[in-house]
Amino acid sequence: xxxxxxxxxxxxxxxxxxxxxxxxxxxxxxxxxxxxxxxxxxxxxxxxxxxxxxxxxxxxxxxxxxxxxxxxxxxxxxxxxxxxxxxxxxxxxxxxxxxxxxxxxxxxxxxxxxxxxxxxxxxxxxxxxxxxxxxxxxxxxxxxxxxxxxxxxxxxxxxxxxxxxxxxxxxxxxxxxxxxxxxxxxxxxxxxxxxxxxxxxxxxxxxxxxxxxxxxxxxxxxxxxxxxxxxxxxxxxxxxxxxxxxxxxxxxxxxxxxxxxxxxxxxxxxxxxxxxxxxxxxxxxxxxxxxxxxxxxxxxxxxxxxxxxxxxxxxxxxxxxxxxxxxxxxxxxxxx
Amino acid sequence: xxxxxxxxxxxxxxxxxxxxxxxxxxxxxxxxxxxxxxxxxxxxxxxxxxxxxxxxxxxxxxxxxxxxxxxxxxxxxxxxxxxxxxxxxxxxxxxxxxxxxxxxxxxxxxxxxxxxxxxxxxxxxxxxxxxxxxxxxxxxxxxxxxxxxxxxxxxxxxxxxxxxxxxxxxxxxxxxxxxxxxxxxxxxxxxxxxxxxxxxxxxxxxxxxxxxxxxxxxxxxxxxxxxxxxxxxxxxxxxxxxxxxxxxxxxxxxxxxxxxxxxxxxxxxxxxxxxxxxxxxxxxxxxxxxxxxxxxxxxxxxxxxxxxxxxxxxxxxxxxxxxxxxx
Numbered sequence: 132x133x134x135x136x137x138x139x140x141x142x143x144x145x146x147x148x149x150x151x152x153x154x155x156x157x158x159x160x161x162x163x164x165x166x167x168x169x170x171x172x173x174x175x176x177x178x179x180x181x182x183x184x185x186x187x188x189x190x191x192x193x194x195x196x197x198x199x200x201x202x203x204x205x206x207x208x209x210x211x212x213x214x215x216x217x218x219x220x221x222x223x224x225x226x227x228x229x230x231x232x233x234x235x236x237x238x239x240x241x242x243x244x245x246x247x248x249x250x251x252x253x254x255x256x257x258x259x260x261x262x263x264x265x266x267x268x269x270x271x272x273x274x275x276x277x278x279x280x281x282x283x284x285x286x287x288x289x290x291x292x293x294x295x296x297x298x299x300x301x302x303x304x305x306x307x308x309x310x311x312x313x314x315x316x317x318x319x320x321x322x323x324x325x326x327x328x329x330x331x332x333x334x335x336x337x338x339x340x341x342x343x344x345x346x347x348x349x350x351x352x353x354x355x356x357x358x359x360x361x362x363x364x365x366x367x368x369x370x371x372x373x374x375x376x377x378x379x380x381x382x383x384x385x386x387x388x389x390x391x392x393x394x395x396x397x398x399x400x401x402x403x404x405x406x407x408x409x410x411x412x413x414x415x416x417x418x419x420x421x422x423x424x425x426x427x428x429x430x431x432x433x434x435x436x437x438x439x440x441x442x443x444x445x446x447x448x449x450x451x452x453x454x455x456x457x458x459x460x461x462x463x464x465x466x467x
Numbered sequence: 468x469x470x471x472x473x474x475x476x477x478x479x480x481x482x483x484x485x486x487x488x489x490x491x492x493x494x495x496x497x498x499x500x501x502x503x504x505x506x507x508x509x510x511x512x513x514x515x516x517x518x519x520x521x522x523x524x525x526x527x528x529x530x531x532x533x534x535x536x537x538x539x540x541x542x543x544x545x546x547x548x549x550x551x552x553x554x555x556x557x558x559x560x561x562x563x564x565x566x567x568x569x570x571x572x573x574x575x576x577x578x579x580x581x582x583x584x585x586x587x588x589x590x591x592x593x594x595x596x597x598x599x600x601x602x603x604x605x606x607x608x609x610x611x612x613x614x615x616x617x618x619x620x621x622x623x624x625x626x627x628x629x630x631x632x633x634x635x636x637x638x639x640x641x642x643x644x645x646x647x648x649x650x651x652x653x654x655x656x657x658x659x660x661x662x663x664x665x666x667x668x669x670x671x672x673x674x675x676x677x678x679x680x681x682x683x684x685x686x687x688x689x690x691x692x693x694x695x696x697x698x699x700x701x702x703x704x705x706x707x708x709x710x711x712x713x714x715x716x717x718x719x720x721x722x723x724x725x726x727x728x729x730x731x732x733x734x735x736x737x738x739x740x741x742x743x744x745x746x747x748x749x750x751x752x753x754x755x756x757x758x759x760x761x762x763x764x765x766x767x768x769x770x771x772x773x774x775x776x777x778x779x780x781x782x783x784x785x786x787x788x789x790x791x792x793x794x
Contacts, residue, residue, distance in 0.1 A: 241602060253527065361567040364523050369582050370555025383572045458619045
């Protein structure tokens with residue numbers, strides 16, 4: 132276990148280093164003076180006197196860059212003049228909240244539907260779920276979002292169209308997660324919390340549709356395979372309840388492929404978040420990045436790229452640990 | 468009273484809108500404490516029978532039977548849930564692949580404790596003590612260590628011992644062993660079988676031993692049922708079948724056992740029944756063995772019935788081999 136831990140740390144640092152190197156080369160190559168935004172605190176002076184002139188050696192420039200990153204300096208936004216690290220802290224929690232709720236939504240419903248389909252293999256329930264997931268997987272999400280807004284917001288009027296919370300609520304920022312903050316501020320009792328949930332329903336459905344479909348399909352096939360195993364038959368014969376056989380004995384063994392598919396879906400959630408956030412005017416990192424692209428706000432794009440990529444790296448590390456926890460065989464395999 | 472009494476069991480599988488019968492008109496009667504061997508080629512429906520008795524058929528198979536009595540209660544009259552509960556108190560099964568019969572995600576102790584708690588044995592200390600007793604009974608040397616391990620850390624033979632130990636919890640009246648030794652080394656095979664029958668001695672249960680290894684049945688069973696293509700072909704005591712196989716198929720199976728040592732005829736070829744077991748889509752008319760049988764006559768286009776023969780047992784054949792001598 133300790134050896135695996137050391138290996139993971141080495142893995143982590145090397146992938147982060149590679150990431151930094153990649154972003155550095157990208158910036159350094161395309162914008163010879165580009166990286167000065169990180170060093171000179173005044174963005175207007177970029178063109179006048181690049182700190183990173185080409186006369187300094189490539190690797191010296193790279194280490195200077197690393198040094199700045201490690202102290203948390205990502206430079207200033209060109210269009211707004213704000214410190215980019217502050218902007219990230221401002222926008223990231225909104226995105227993370229959306230992503231986490233989406234993940235929980237798609238995972239719980241995906242497992243549930245997948246298990247129903249697996250248990251009724253080739254019956255009508257299975258066929259219904261399979262065709263629904265096929266449609267869900269191939270839906271263009273911007274179009275799907277429009278349909279949902281049209282139906283739920285414009286025709287039925289049950290959900291709001293945009294933003295994270297009703298404008299009448301003024302919530303103090305504690306964690307940045309409005310689901311928690313709205314409960315922490317006693318001013319509005321539960322009203323604010325309900326408003327947050329109402330605002331969340333449509334974006335979560337839109338963002339979660341594709342991961343939900345993918346997880347359902349993987350769960351179904353993996354569960355069908357596992358439910359046919361001898362140890363499942365043994366568990367049934369020995370009188371273990373149906374619920375326990377499915378959710379404890381079978382699901383835990385069927386979980387590795389689901390986890391793999393989940394790790395692929397996480398990147399789809401992050402890219403999907405950019406579209407979803409701009410449709411629903413969700414003040415998150417996706418919308419922030421997209422606006423930066425429109426404005427050619429290069430330092431912001433750079434910071435956003437760096438931060439999302441590192442988040443993905445950390446999520447994959449966490450998934451590694453989860454799969455090790457689920458599958459004891461992986462725990463003492465030395466060649467992980 | 469008989470422990471297991473099955474009458475007219477049919478198991479069918481839908482293949483392209485046709486019902487193919489995996490088991491047809493299958494009848495079986497087994498006394499308490501009996502050792503029954505079931506033998507037949509691969510694909511003859513032995514394992515399906517085991518799954519049918521235990522209520523484990525997959526949901527694309529259909530089961531019908533006049534009745535299926537297990538220890539005095541008719542399984543056919545119970546709902547699936549009642550049936551599974553009843554079976555869990557009366558019967559147990561051991562599968563062929565020991566590494567697949569234990570859940571790879573849980574420690575041995577967790578797996579044993581879960582079943583123990585279903586049989587009203589609770590409390591950490593009591594469970595631990597009982598678990599060690601169980602593992603001791605199947606001759607596992609360091610039960611404390613084994614309890615802490617995961618199935619993949621144990622060998623096949625050890626896994627099968629643990630599986631046997633778990634299936635002994637709750638003292639089942641019927642144990643079905645579906646080729647329990649096929650995937651093990653020969654030396655381990657003997658140990659596991661010995662163990663199985665020791666367990667039978669101490670806990671007084673009936674055993675159904677499913678195998679295609681005739682010599683193994685000769686030593687360990689009271690009665691043998693010969694199955695071919697989903698039908699019981701011959702059902703008689705072990706002695707009778709070994710000495711006077713009445714059905715041509717039983718004879719063919721016995722003839723195809725390699726003879727070693729003095730009885731080996733140098734240069735002779737090992738007997739093999741020609742042809743293959745029919746697939747489910749193309750089951751022959753009349754006697755299912757018909758196309759492969761060297762004793763087949765015109766009458767064999769009519770399906771034979773399982774009929775009793777005096778001083779022997781039951782045979783499904785129009786012209787049993789030893790009939791004339793006995794008359």
